[in-house]
Every structure is written in C-alpha cells, then in structure tokens.
Amino acid sequence: MIKEIREPLIFEISEAGKRAAELPALDVPKTKNLLAGVALRREIEGFPEVSETEVTRHFTRLSQKNYCVDLGLYPLGSCTMKYNPKVNERLSGLPDFAVSHPLASEELVQGSLEVLKRLETYLCEIAGMDAFSLHPAAGAHGELTGMMLIRAALEARGDARKYVLIPDSAHGTNPSSAHICGYSVKEVKSNEKGTIDIEALEAVMTDEVAALMVTNPNTLGVFESDICRVAEIIHAKGGLVYMDGANMNALTGIVRPGDMGIDVLHINLHKTFSTPHGGGGPGSGPVGVKKELVPYLPVPVIGEKGGRFVLDFDRPATIGRVRSYFGNFSVIVRALCYILTLGPKGVREIAEFAVLNANYIRKNLEGEYHLKYTTPSMHECVFSDKIQKEFGVTNLDIAKRLIDYGIHPPTMSFPLIVHGALMIEPTETESRRDLDLFIDAMKAIAREAKENPEILRSAPHVAYVSRLDEVAAAKFPVLRWEKKS
Amino acid sequence: MSYLSLSDKDKKEMLAALGVGSTDDLFCCIPDAVRLKRELKLPAAQSELELVRTIEEIGRKNAYSRHLSFLGGGAYDHFIPTVVDYLSSRGEFVSPYTPYQPEVSQGTLQVVFEFQTLICQLTGLDIANASLYEGATATAEAVLMAQRITTRNKVLLARTLHPQYREVVRTYIKNIGLEAVDVPYGPDGRVDKDALGRTLDESTAAVVFQSPNFFGVVEDVQALSDAAHGRKALSVAIVAEAVSLGLLESPGRLGADIVTGEGQSLGVPVSFGGPYLGFMACKKEFLRQMPGRIAGQTMDKEGRRGFVLTLSTREQHIRRERATSNICTNQGLCALRATIFMETLGKQGLKELAWQNAQKAAYAADRLGSVPGVRKKFSGPVFNEFVVELAKPWPAVDIGLRGKGIIGGYGLESAYPELKSCALVCVTEMKTKDQIDRLAQALQEVLS
Numbered sequence: 001m002i003k004e005i006r007e008p009l010i011f012e013i014s015e016a017g018k019r020a021a022e023l024p025a026l027d028v029p030k031t032k033n034l035l036a037g038v039a040l041r042r043e044i045e046g047f048p049e050v051s052e053t054e055v056t057r058h059f060t061r062l063s064q065k066n067y068c069v070d071l072g073l074y075p076l077g078s079c080t081m082k083y084n085p086k087v088n089e090r091l092s093g094l095p096d097f098a099v100s101h102p103l104a105s106e107e108l109v110q111g112s113l114e115v116l117k118r119l120e121t122y123l124c125e126i127a128g129m130d131a132f133s134l135h136p137a138a139g140a141h142g143e144l145t146g147m148m149l150i151r152a153a154l155e156a157r158g159d160a161r162k163y164v165l166i167p168d169s170a171h172g173t174n175p176s177s178a179h180i181c182g183y184s185v186k187e188v189k190s191n192e193k194g195t196i197d198i199e200a201l202e203a204v205m206t207d208e209v210a211a212l213m214v215t216n217p218n219t220l221g222v223f224e225s226d227i228c229r230v231a232e233i234i235h236a237k238g239g240l241v242y243m244d245g246a247n248m249n250a251l252t253g254i255v256r257p258g259d260m261g262i263d264v265l266h267i268n269l270h271k272t273f274s275t276p277h278g279g280g281g282p283g284s285g286p287v288g289v290k291k292e293l294v295p296y297l298p299v300p301v302i303g304e305k306g307g308r309f310v311l312d313f314d315r316p317a318t319i320g321r322v323r324s325y326f327g328n329f330s331v332i333v334r335a336l337c338y339i340l341t342l343g344p345k346g347v348r349e350i351a352e353f354a355v356l357n358a359n360y361i362r363k364n365l366e367g368e369y370h371l372k373y374t375t376p377s378m379h380e381c382v383f384s385d386k387i388q389k390e391f392g393v394t395n396l397d398i399a400k401r402l403i404d405y406g407i408h409p410p411t412m413s414f415p416l417i418v419h420g421a422l423m424i425e426p427t428e429t430e431s432r433r434d435l436d437l438f439i440d441a442m443k444a445i446a447r448e449a450k451e452n453p454e455i456l457r458s459a460p461h462v463a464y465v466s467r468l469d470e471v472a473a474a475k476f477p478v479l480r481w482e483k484k485s
Numbered sequence: 486m487s488y489l490s491l492s493d494k495d496k497k498e499m500l501a502a503l504g505v506g507s508t509d510d511l512f513c514c515i516p517d518a519v520r521l522k523r524e525l526k527l528p529a530a531q532s533e534l535e536l537v538r539t540i541e542e543i544g545r546k547n548a549y550s551r552h553l554s555f556l557g558g559g560a561y562d563h564f565i566p567t568v569v570d571y572l573s574s575r576g577e578f579v580s581p582y583t584p585y586q587p588e589v590s591q592g593t594l595q596v597v598f599e600f601q602t603l604i605c606q607l608t609g610l611d612i613a614n615a616s617l618y619e620g621a622t623a624t625a626e627a628v629l630m631a632q633r634i635t636t637r638n639k640v641l642l643a644r645t646l647h648p649q650y651r652e653v654v655r656t657y658i659k660n661i662g663l664e665a666v667d668v669p670y671g672p673d674g675r676v677d678k679d680a681l682g683r684t685l686d687e688s689t690a691a692v693v694f695q696s697p698n699f700f701g702v703v704e705d706v707q708a709l710s711d712a713a714h715g716r717k718a719l720s721v722a723i724v725a726e727a728v729s730l731g732l733l734e735s736p737g738r739l740g741a742d743i744v745t746g747e748g749q750s751l752g753v754p755v756s757f758g759g760p761y762l763g764f765m766a767c768k769k770e771f772l773r774q775m776p777g778r779i780a781g782q783t784m785d786k787e788g789r790r791g792f793v794l795t796l797s798t799r800e801q802h803i804r805r806e807r808a809t810s811n812i813c814t815n816q817g818l819c820a821l822r823a824t825i826f827m828e829t830l831g832k833q834g835l836k837e838l839a840w841q842n843a844q845k846a847a848y849a850a851d852r853l854g855s856v857p858g859v860r861k862k863f864s865g866p867v868f869n870e871f872v873v874e875l876a877k878p879w880p881a882v883d884i885g886l887r888g889k890g891i892i893g894g895y896g897l898e899s900a901y902p903e904l905k906s907c908a909l910v911c912v913t914e915m916k917t918k919d920q921i922d923r924l925a926q927a928l929q930e931v932l933s
Contacts, residue, residue, distance in 0.1 A: 010599055010828050020829040021566050026841055027918045028848035035843060038703050038866045039734035046606045047832035055568055055829050062596060063577035067589035070576030079582050083488050087533050089574065093754070096544030101556040102758030103895045104549045105883075111546035112757045125526050137618035137760070138814040140801070151660060160660075176801035176811035180629075182660035185806045223514045253525050254512055260519045270814065274488070277582035278818030279593040280615065280778065282760030298656075320656035324559060324621040324649040324747075325758025337540060343530025346487045352508040353489050359511060360499045376514045400588065409586050414802070431490035432499070458786075463588040465791040470587075473783035473795040477772070479612050480602040 007061040010048045011481045020052035046483055065464050066279070067408045073434045075361075077380045077411035077423025078171070078219060080249045080271030085338065088274070092333040102325035106310050113309035116326060117302050119286075119336045126339075126347065127245070127265060128258025129288030133297045134327040139246055141322065142266025142285025143177035143213070145298060148319045149264055149289060150211045150240045151181050152296040156317065161210035161239075167196055169220060169415040174213045174244060183210060190417055194220040194373035196230055205237050215244040216257070219415040219423070220373050221358065221380035223250070231261025240264065240293075248272040249427065250355055250379035253348025263290050272350070273335035284331040298322045353428035354379040357435060361426055364439045368446040372418050380425035384418050388449040393456050395420040398445055400467060403460035405441035486532050553920055554892040557870045557911025558699065559620060559647050559725045560758060561750045563838075564915060569752045569825045578821055583778070583814065587793045593817065594792035597780040600824045607727070607827075608744040609735025610766035615778035615794075616820040617763030617812065620725050620747030621653035624693065626776045626810055627745045627765065628654050631691035631719045632663055633774045633809070639664045639688045641718075643676045645698035647725055648900035654693070668692075674702035674863025674872065676709060685716045695723040695746070696736065700909065701846070701870025702863055703733060710740025719743060727751050727764075727823075728913075729868045731839030743767045752826025753819050762819040773799060776810030841914045842869035849912040849921045856925055858932035862907055870911040872897065872904070876932055879906050885931035891924055 050058070067074070074081035100109050120132040136142035147164070154160045164178040167188045175185045186204055191197040195218065205212075212234045216224045224230065231241045243257050243265035249272045251257070257265050269275050270283035277283070289297065299318045300311040339347065355378050362371070362381040370386035385395040399409030399422070411423040426435060448455055460466065491499070496508075505511060512520070531539060554562070572578075577592060584590030584597075597615045604613035617623040628640050640658075642651050644667050655665055666684055671677040676694055685692065692713040696704035710720035722736035724746035736744045748762035749755070767775060773796075781795035801808040830838060846869040854861050858876030875882050879896040886893040894908035901907070912921060 007595070009595070009602075011602065014831075017833075019831050019833050020568070021831070021834045023564075023834070023837055023841060023914060026844055028845055028921070031844060031847040031851075034840075034847055035703065035732070035866045035868075039707065039739060040732055041734045041738075044606055044731065044832055044835060047603070047835065048828050049831045049833065050828060052568060052829065055825065056572065058828070059572040059578075059596075059825060060575070062592035063572075063575045064592065065590075065595075066577040066581050066592035067586075068577045069580035074581070076582060076585070081580075081582060084580055085488060087536060089579070091537065091540040093570075094541065094544045096541075096547045096550045098754040098756050099562070100547050100549045100757045101554060101562075101755055101892075102560050103556050103558050104554070104892065108549040108552070108887075108892070109547050109757065111543045114543050114546060122527055137622065137816075138812070140811045140813045141618060141622070144811055148656070148660070171813075172800075172802035172805045172808070173811050173813050175806035176804075176808045179806040179808075180657070180661065180811055182662075223512075225514050225516060228516065228519060253521065255515050255520050259521070276579045276818070277814075278816075279578055279581050279590075279596075279821065280583040280817030281814040282618075282816045282819055283814040284760075320659075321621070321649055321652040322656055323653060323759075324619055324647070324761075327758070328760035329757040330754070331760055333540070337536055340528060340531050340539060341486045341488075341533070341536055344525040344527045346530050347525055347527060349487060349489060352511070353491060355511045356491075356496070356499055356503075356508055359503050363503055376511075378512075378514075399586065403586070403589055408581075408589060411585075429488050429490060432492075432495040434490075460588050464591055465588055465785040465789055466787055468587050468785050468791045468793050469783045470793050470795065473781040473793045474798075477779075477795060478782040479772075479779055479795075480598070480605050 007058065009481050010050060010058055011046065013054060014048040014050055016049055018049040018051050020050060020055050072407060073426060073430055073438050074408045075410045075424045075426050075438060076408065077425040078246060080425060080427055082274050082427035083429035084274055084276040088334040088337040091337050092330040097333060110309055113302055115333055115336055117309055119332055122339050123267060123286055123288060126252060127267065127288045128256025130291045131294045131297060132286050132288045134286045134332055135298045135322050136266065136285040136287055137323055137328055138281060138283040139266055139268045139285040140173040140177060142287045143173055143244065144180055145287045145322050146242050146264040146266055147177055147181040149293045149296045150242060152319050153293050154210055161208055163209045165204060165209055165212040167214060169218050169417050170213060170215055171244060171246065178213065193375045194222045195224050195226065198226055198229060201230060201233055205233055207237050209239050211240045211242050213242045213244060215247060217247045217250045217378040220382050221377045222373060222375045223378050227260045246271060247379060250351055252350045254351045264293060269331055269335040274338045275331045275334040282328050282331055284328040350428050357426040357428060357430055360435060361424055361439060365442055368443055380423060382418050383422045385420035391449045391453045393449040393453045395422050397456040397459060398422060401445050401456045401459035402441060404462050407438055407441055486530055552890050552892045555894050555910045555912060555924060556892055558895045558909050559747060560755050561726055561913055562755055562915050563728060563750055563913055565752050566829050568829055569822055572825050573818065573822045579818065584794060587791060591791060594780050596821050596824050598782065598792050600820045601780060603824060603827045604764050604766050607730040608766040609737025610744055611769035612772055613764065613766040614775055615780055616816040617765055617777055618816060619759060619761035619763045621650040623745045623763030623765055624650045624723050625654045625657035627721045627743045628658060628691065628693060630743065630774050630776065631721060634771055635690040635719060637688050637690035638662055639666060640690050641666050641668050641684055641692045643668050643694035645670045645676060645700055646693060646695045646723060647699050673865035674700040675704050675865045678708060681712055685712060685718060687716065689716055689718040691719040691721045693721040693723065695725055697726055697729050697868040700863055700872045701867040702865035703868055706736050706739035706741060726868060728839050728842060731835035732843060748823050751823035753822050760816055760819055762816050762823055774809055777812050777815060838914060845916060846871060846912040852921055852925045853928060856929045859928060869913055870909055872907050872909055875906045879908050882931050886927055889927045891927050893924060
C-alpha cells in the first residue's frame with residue numbers, strides 16, 4: 001500500500017478531448033432539427049475528461065483512503081457494522097432482478113414480487129408483527145412512515161392528537177420524523193438505570209398524546225425491562241407505541257417486539273440484516289404493524305391471488321405512497337439471502353453473539369473507562385471520557401488515537417445523556433482476535449491518556465490527513481470544485 | 486451457514502470471563518414472560534450453493550427479462566460501463582458507513598465532493614447535497630424546502646410531473662398544513678401556461694414541474710420559472726431522466742431555483758425500482774434550508790486539503806425536531822456509481838449519450854407514427870420518451886405485443902384517465918434500429 005496518496009480532484013486532472021467511454025455509431029437515420037425550439041446546452045461546463053485508466057486509478061486510490069468493515073472491527077455504536085456476505089452482493093445483482101422494470105405488469109415480475117413477499121413474511125415472524133411494508137428507503141423514512149400510520153389510525157378513531165413522547169436518549173431522527181407528521185415532541189426523562197422513568201411517563205401521558213417512540217434496547221444498549229408496563233400506560237390512555245428497531249440486533253430470536261406491546265416498528269435491513277452501509281446508504285427501513293394499522297399501510301401492498309403475487313392499490317384507508325415504486329429492492333434481496341442462509345438457529349445467534357461480544361468488551365474496559373450506567377448491556381455499551389478528562393483528554397482524542405491503532409472509532413457524543421460518550425457496538429461477526437485488538441488498543445490509549453496525553457490530542461498520526469478543521473469548513477463553506485478564474 | 490467468527494473455545498472462555506454459564510444468561514434483563522420460548526418459524530439454513538439455486542430460481546420467475554421492453558417513466562435502461570460495477574463493488578466503498586470520522590473516510594468524502602460538483606455542473610446551480618432517497622421523496626423534500634423558504638402554504642404540481650412523485654408529495658404534506666394543486670397540460674403535452682397563470686397567487690410557495698416531463702416532453706423551463714418568479718414563488722424543476730441534462734440547457738440557467746430528481750439513469754441499474762438516487766441542487770442563498778448531508782472542503786493541521794461532512798446544524802442529529810429533514814442514511818453507494826459513471830462518460834460522452842437517446846426516440850416516434858392506427862399524442866418536443874395514441878384499447882395491444890415478446894410501453898390510463906388507449910414509449914441508446922423496427926412491425930400486426 002502506498003503510504004502517501006495525494007489524489008487530486010478528477011477536475012484537476014481533466015484534459016480536453018480525453019474520454020473513457022465510446023458509444024456505437026448511431027444506427028438510425030439522423031433527424032435534422034432535433035428538439036427544435038428547445039434550449040440546448042453547448043457543453044456541460046467543467047465536466048471532466050479523463051481516460052479509463054485514470055478513472056480506475058482515481059477511484060482505486062480514493063478507496064484506499066477509507067476504513068471499512070472488510071478491513072477490521074468497525075464498532076460504530078447504533079450502526080451495527082457487521083460483515084456483509086459477498087454472495088448476497090452477487091445475488092442481488094442477478095440479471096433477472098437488475099433489468100426488471102418497476103412499471104412492468106405483475107405477471108412479468110413474479111420473481112421480484114416473491115422476493116418482497118417472502119421477506120415481509122420472515123420479518124413478521126422475527127418481529128412478531130402482523131404485516132410489513134418494505135417501501136421505506138432507510139430507518140428515518142421508516143419512522144416517518146410509521147408515524148404517518150399512527151396518525152391515520154388515530155384520525156380514524158376520531159382524533160389524531162397533538163404530542164409524541166420521546167425518551168431523552170432517542171436518535172435525533174425520532175423527533176424530526178414526528179415533527180414532519182405534524183406532532184409536537186415531549187421529552188421523557190430517563191431514570192438512574194438509563195431506562196424510561198415510569199413515574200415521569202405516567203405524568204406526561206395524557207389523552208392528547210398520540211404515541212411513544214421508544215428504542216429498545218435503547219441507545220445506552222440497555223433493554224427497557226419495563227417495556228410491557230410502558231406499553232400498558234400508553235395503551236390505557238389510547239396512545240400507540242412505536243419502536244425504533246435500529247437495535248434489533250440484540251433481540252432476534254430472543255424476544256419479539258410484537259409480543260411486548262409494540263404496535264408499529266421499523267427495522268434497518270442495513271443493520272440487523274447485514275446489507276452493506278455503502279458509505280452512507282442505500283439502506284432500507286421496513287415498517288411492521290399490528291392488525292389495527294394494516295389498513296393504513298402505504299400502497300401498493302403485495303397481495304396473493306390464485307397462487308400469483310399481485311399489487312394491491314385498492315386500499316381506501318392507505319396513507320398513500322411514501323416513495324416511488326416498491327422499496328430499495330436490491331437491498332431487500334440481500335436481506336432475504338441473509339435470513340435464508342442463517343435459518344432459525346442462525347438468526348437467534350445474531351443476538352446471542354452480538355450481546356456476548358459487547359459484554360466481553362465492556363468487561364475488559366470497565367475500570368479503564370467510566371461507565372455511567374451499570375445496568376446490564378445488550379449489543380452495545382456506552383463508556384465516557386470522564387476518567388480521561390482529568391488528564392485533559394476528551395472522547396474526540398480517544399477516537400482519533402484509535403485510528404493510529406488501525407481501528408475505526410466508536411460512535412461519539414451520543415446518546416446525549418452521557419457526556420463525552422463512546423458508544424461501542426462490535427456486532428456478532430467479529431473474531432476474538434479482533435475484539436482483543438480493540439480492547440488492547442483502548443487499554444493502551446487509557447494508559448497514554450495518563451502518561452502522554454499530548455499524543456492523543458494530536459492524533460491521528462498515521463492517517464492520510466491529520467485532524468481536519470471542521471469549524472472552518474462550516475464557517476466558509478466550499479461545497480464544490482470551481483475552475484480557478 | 487453462519488457468519489460468526491468465534492470458536493466454541495472462544496465462546497466458553499468469554500462466557501467464563503463474564504461469569505455466566507450460557508448466552509441465555511446474558512438476556513436476564515428481558516422479562517421471562519415476553520421471551521420467545523420456541524424456535525423462529527423460518528426455512529432451514531442454506532449453504533451458499535443452495536442459496537444461489539434458491540435465488541436464481543426465484544429470479545427466473547421474472548418473465549420480464551425475456552422480453553424486448555420499451556418501458557421508461559422514471560426508470561431508464563442505460564448502458565453501464567464495466568468500470569462502474571467494478572470500482573463501486575470495492576469493499577472499501579461498499580462496507581464503510583457515513584463518513585463520521587473524516588480522517589479514515591477521505592475516499593468517500595472526496596467522492597461526495599466530486600458528486601456535488603458534477604450535480605451542480607449538470608443542473609447549472611450553485612450547491613448540491615450528498616443525495617436523497619430517490620426522485621419522489623426528493624421532490625417532496627424540495628416542496629418542504631420551498632415552504633420553509635417562502636413561508637407560503639400552497640404548491641402547484643404540474644400534472645405532467647411523474648404521477649407517483651405527485652402522490653408522494655401529497656403523502657408528505659398532508660399533516661403539515663400545505664396544500665397541493667394540480668396544474669393541467671395542454672395539447673402539446675406541456676404545462677398549460679394560462680391555467681398556471683390563473684392558479685399562481687401570493688400564497689404559492691413553488692411551481693413544481695418536471696422536464697422532460699412524464700410524457701417525455703421538454704417543458705419551457707424559462708417560461709415556467711418566469712411565471713413563478715412573477716408571483717415571488719420558487720421554480721422547482723424535477724429531472725427524472727438525468728441523462729437529458731447532457732443535451733438540454735441546464736434548468737438553473739433557465740431560472741430554476743431548486744433542481745431535484747432521480748439520478749438512476751447515471752449508472753444505477755433499473756432493479757425493480759430501487760435503490761435509486763435522489764439528488765438536489767439549489768441557489769446558494771438557500772443553503773441553510775437544504776436537507777441531507779453535505780461534504781465540504783477544508784484543511785488539516787498541516788495545511789493539507791481534506792473533506793468533511795459539514796453544515797450539520799441543519800440536520801436531525803443536532804437540531805432534532807427543528808431539522809430541515811429527518812433524513813440520515815441516504816444513497817451513498819448509488820451516488821458513487823453515478824460519480825464513476827459521469828466521470829467515465831465525461832463531457833463528450835454524456836452529451837453524445839443524450840444526443841443518441843433523442844435521435845433514437847425521434848426515429849422511433851416517426852417510425853411508429855407511420856403505422857396505421859398509431860398517432861403521436863402530443864405536439865411538444867420530446868427527449869427519449871413519447872406518448873402514442875392507438876386505435877385499439879391499450880390493454881389489448883399490450884397483450885398482443887407481449888405475445889410477440891415485446892413490452893411496447895406503459896399504459897397511461899390508470900394515472901391519466903383521459904388518456905385512454907395511450908402508452909408511453911421509451912427508447913434509449915440500448916435499443917437498436919432493428920428492435921425499434923420490430924416494435925413498429927409488431928404494432929402494425931396487432932392493430933390490423
């Protein structure tokens with residue numbers, strides 16, 4: 001590997017007249033006054049001109065500046081960075097799937113519809129729900145869809161209500177999704193165990209509250225042990241319970257949200273079901289519902305009629321379409337492949353080993369790093385920089401120093417209720433060796449914090465760039481390349 | 486088959502280190518009453534070979550791939566150069582996440598920065614974001630953005646805007662006090678400018694139109710933008726066929742304030758509708774109202790250029806319910822594909838690709854128009870799609886064509902009840918003259 005890669009922007013190596021793609025000669029008679037009367041462009045100003053060799057080297061060099069799951073442990077809490085099976089990549093791109101058009105008649109795309117129906121069925125079983133919609137393109141899109149379903153169901157009962165309750169440990173997407181649905185957010189405080197405070201919940205739960213959005217396990221990696229009681233409190237006042245299933249990796253085969261009072265949830269296929277994160281998507285955020293909410297699901301719904309799969313648009317109570325076509329199909333194929341590969345025992349092992357690995361890390365780092373909540377951890381554990389702060393070292397310094405040890409940093413500064421948080425989620429696919437490498441690195445960093453804090457504050461030392469000036473980036477935004485005048 | 490990496494010995498030792506007897510004990514905080522006491526009802530685990538057989542067999546049930554198809558309507562069959570698949574399938578691009586740690590994500594961040602630049606160049610606008618989900622939700626985001634900018638509560642949606650995009654906008658706005666009004670089209674298949682003039686008023690936040698529109702007709706972007714601006718509303722141009730931007734004047738130059746839409750055409754497979762690539766560009770004065778991730782250039786401590794995610798105070802993880810959007814994960818890998826695609830085709834290639842699409846569609850429109858019983862429905866100029874009106878009802882024609890192994894187009898009646906016996910026909914560079922002639926011949930036989 002080349003240590004120093006100075007890769008210019010493609011625009012900076014562009015030279016007039018170069019090209020990396022050739023089309024066949026036009027094989028139809030040329031129309032003379034093509035697009036008569038339409039404003040046409042002379043050229044795409046600034047667009048690059050490079051050879052295929054240059055394109056290949058450009059992206060290969062850029063790729064080498066990325067850390068990735070294929071390289072090592074990626075303990076980014078709440079993101080479930082597990083291994084992405086390679087066969088799933090291949091099968092998701094099978095020509096029969098890749099060319100199939102979303103506007104084709106149902107009878108021509110029975111295979112694609114079967115993929116959707118099968119995954120819906122399996123997700124219902126895993127989550128204990130009555131129906132799933134695979135339309136949502138990502139977790140936040142699933143939340144939005146789920147909250148729309150809740151609103152529709154409550155409107156049908158006569159009152160959409162005003163508020164949504166969200167614990168203070170929730171993902172930022174939760175309040176934002178509730179807001180787009182026209183709801184005002186009321187925060188629910190956590191107790192000293194890091195779970196929802198039942199008394200606080202009872203105090204804010206009124207008949208003006210539409211729903212509670214709960215993440216379980218929550219963002220501290222702690223299971224909401226009172227979840228059944230929580231659901232009772234919400235249901236007793238006519239509200240519904242939404243679960244952010246971002247952390248389903250802790251629960252598969254162990255407990256089903258549908259069995260603990262959850263009315264609606266979303267699952268992230270790019271987390272629990274191993275579809276790659278792609279440097280920031282595409283994901284997929286299917287929404288599962290209990291019977292009462294089925295009539296409101298987005299259209300089209302995949303139905304079955306006479307042994308064939310059909311698209312059902314005749315849903316008078318539907319919230320409507322939430323996106324074009326049917327969902328992030330090739331992501332859905334990957335998730336289906338994953339479930340078929342694992343089978344029932346394997347799906348349960350996801351949770352068993354994710355929780356084992358997280359607790360192994362916790363056990364080994366306890367004492368070295370401060371653990372604000374000592375409640376048992378599920379699939380992730382949240383430490384803080386409280387001990388290291390005494391030496392003038394922050395969670396940011398710890399994270400950047402980990403890069404020098406060749407490991408991706410954990411999620412930082414989230415959840416907000418842990419000051420200086422380091423949120424660690426190893427996932428189930430990691431080897432003991434990789435877990436130990438991480439533990440040893442974290443221990444070494446804890447030592448360095450005491451003995452040589454400067455080495456942390458100036459980290460990373462071995463990356464292609466040192467710490468970047470994020471303040472300047474926001475203050476004087478340069479968001480595109482421009483030709484020097 | 487499983488993807489675990491712990492041996493039985495590892496497992497035993499790790500459990501012992503934790504002082505528990507079995508993995509079951511790790512779940513002690515889950516109330517026993519709700520725990521699942523049976524195995525999940527899922528099919529038995531499969532080996533890789535069995536899985537390949539299973540999935541390939543399901544794939545073969547798609548009869549679609551054995552047809553000659555002229556479907557478009559927001560999802561376009563374009564040639565994807567091999568380098569796009571090859572480079573975009575590198576694990577270094579596929580398996581990381583959002584570049585929260587810029588020092589180990591410079592690859593992804595520079596790609597996003599280049600993507601933003603390319604989108605600005607294509608659309609003729611100042612700034613672009615790192616991507617949105619797909620065309621329809623991107624359109625909805627643009628509508629919400631226009632409401633924030635203008636604080637007005639009505640949007641006008643051209644009926645020539647993709648019907649599914651209009652549906653999604655309506656789903657998004659119904660709970661937040663925004664009203665959407667459809668604007669009809671004229672005999673040329675373009676927005677009816679008189680009707681637009683009558684509907685535009687001081688409460689209009691934006692005029693939202695698509696060009697080339699759902700009928701394949703190129704709209705008069707300048708005139709629509711001028712009309713919007715006359716009432717201090719925003720001009721929001723939707724592009725569902727991004728390849729058209731290789732040939733058509735950029736909407737930004739023709740007055741559009743926000744250009745958003747679908748980038749699937751740029752190297753992303755049709756793949757039954759997703760994942761696709763929403764993109765968004767706008768004038769720089771709207772920067773703070775833009776949704777989604779944005780990469781920006783900065784320096785490291787040694788003065789070396791680097792890239793970071795920036796302006797995140799607009800976003801949900803900082804601003805929570807007051808964010809510009811709830812979007813978090815977007816379409817990174819699809820944006821990478823589009824970036825490789827655009828840089829591979831380059832300035833000349835994309836222009837020629839667009840030109841060939843328009844040429845082939847023009848030939849096909851003429852050729853089909855010469856078939857007795859086929860009439861070109863609209864008089865407006867088209868890019869790579871056009872609407873034909875047939876002497877027989879479309880369902881019968883469709884079935885007739887399918888009998889000859891051809892999917893001739895998309896029947897418009899379900900989305901446009903007034904367009905009975907009309908179909909949308911798409912011709913990209915993937916169709917040869919012989920294939921177009923085959924469609925004409927088949928239509929002649931079916932209609933006679």
